[in-house]
Amino acid sequence: METRWLHTSSENFKYLREASEKTCVIPMGCIEKHGLHLPLGTDILKGSYIAHRASQLETVCVFPDFTFGDTPRGPHAYRPDGSVCLDVRLQMLLLEQLCDEIAANGFEKILVANSHGGNVSWLNTFARNWNVKPHKAVFAWTKVDIKVAPFGMGEILLQNGSGSIPELTPEDEELILTCCREKILTGHACFGETALTMAAAPDSVHLDRLGIESGLPLDIPEVQKLADAEINIADSGWEYRYPNWYSGTDPIGINERIAEAAARLASEKLARAYKTFKEDTYLLRKTKEAYHDKAYFD
Numbered sequence: 001m002e003t004r005w006l007h008t009s010s011e012n013f014k015y016l017r018e019a020s021e022k023t024c025v026i027p028m029g030c031i032e033k034h035g036l037h038l039p040l041g042t043d044i045l046k047g048s049y050i051a052h053r054a055s056q057l058e059t060v061c062v063f064p065d066f067t068f069g070d071t072p073r074g075p076h077a078y079r080p081d082g083s084v085c086l087d088v089r090l091q092m093l094l095l096e097q098l099c100d101e102i103a104a105n106g107f108e109k110i111l112v113a114n115s116h117g118g119n120v121s122w123l124n125t126f127a128r129n130w131n132v133k134p135h136k137a138v139f140a141w142t143k144v145d146i147k148v149a150p151f152g153m154g155e156i157l158l159q160n161g162s163g164s165i166p167e168l169t170p171e172d173e174e175l176i177l178t179c180c181r182e183k184i185l186t187g188h189a190c191f192g193e194t195a196l197t198m199a200a201a202p203d204s205v206h207l208d209r210l211g212i213e214s215g216l217p218l219d220i221p222e223v224q225k226l227a228d229a230e231i232n233i234a235d236s237g238w239e240y241r242y243p244n245w246y247s248g249t250d251p252i253g254i255n256e257r258i259a260e261a262a263a264r265l266a267s268e269k270l271a272r273a274y275k276t277f278k279e280d281t282y283l284l285r286k287t288k289e290a291y292h293d294k295a296y297f298d
């Protein structure tokens with residue numbers, strides 16, 4: 001069925017709410033450089049695509065994209081390059097008001113499907129603060145998993161053997177297993193992100209731009225010394241060590257079959273998270289008990 005809020009008519013909205021068991025998912029990403037081969041919108045493009053695809057496996061209502069996210073805004077940020085960096089306080093306020101609007105439309109459960117690592121810290125703070133005041137819905141977040149490629153696929157192949165990922169040819173299987181054996185570097189604009197973005201927005205991926213800027217870390221002794229002393233600087237100094245906004249071994253040999261398999265696996269995983277969140281009764285019950293106001297939720 002049509003699960004996207006924006007594509008649903010007002011008349012049909014109640015049917016979507018019922019079918020989703022009052023559960024609404026917000027795809028979340030950011031706008032920032034992803035090496036030279038992936039688009040600025042990588043995180044929200046892949047996040048939105050997988051969140052929607054998962055909703056076709058396990059029905060939830062998919063809210064419009066939360067396009068922005070927490071990206072470095074300081075002098076070391078790679079700009080002007082198309083990145084959009086908003087103050088996190090504004091984003092937290094925006095997210096809270098959007099969640100209240102979702103609740104006002106009759107949803108009791110709100111789940112962010114996050115697709116940008118930089119959002120993890122503030123999402124956790126947001127989730128912790130959510131119950132400081134009474135809201136008419138429970139809030140949680142999960143992630144769109146980029147590690148399905150190559151590592152998740154490697155595990156499946158090792159456990160279940162050749163042919164267990166039907167999208168792949170024997171050559172694709174060999175590439176995946178080699179990447180796993182060599183423990184390739186992943187993180188940002190890496191193999192997994194490239195695979196999911198190829199599925200979500202194939203025309204926006206430019207594999208011919210690989211190899212121009214390195215995705216490997218710079219060795220900066222000063223940053224390492226701080227880390228060794230367990231002194232935490234933002235993102236463990238990521239922006240110093242990866243000045244190309246690219247953290248990963250070049251995904252040489254990646255193709256549309258691997259991309260499709262990655263998208264399927266990431267969608268299935270997210271759909272399982274949707275199902276668990278929909279079935280949970282504990283969070284809602286504890287929230288209702290906490291506010292001693294049964295009518296508040298009715």
Ligand SMILES: [Zn+2]
Binds near residue numbers: 034042043115116193
């Ligand atoms: Zn990303």
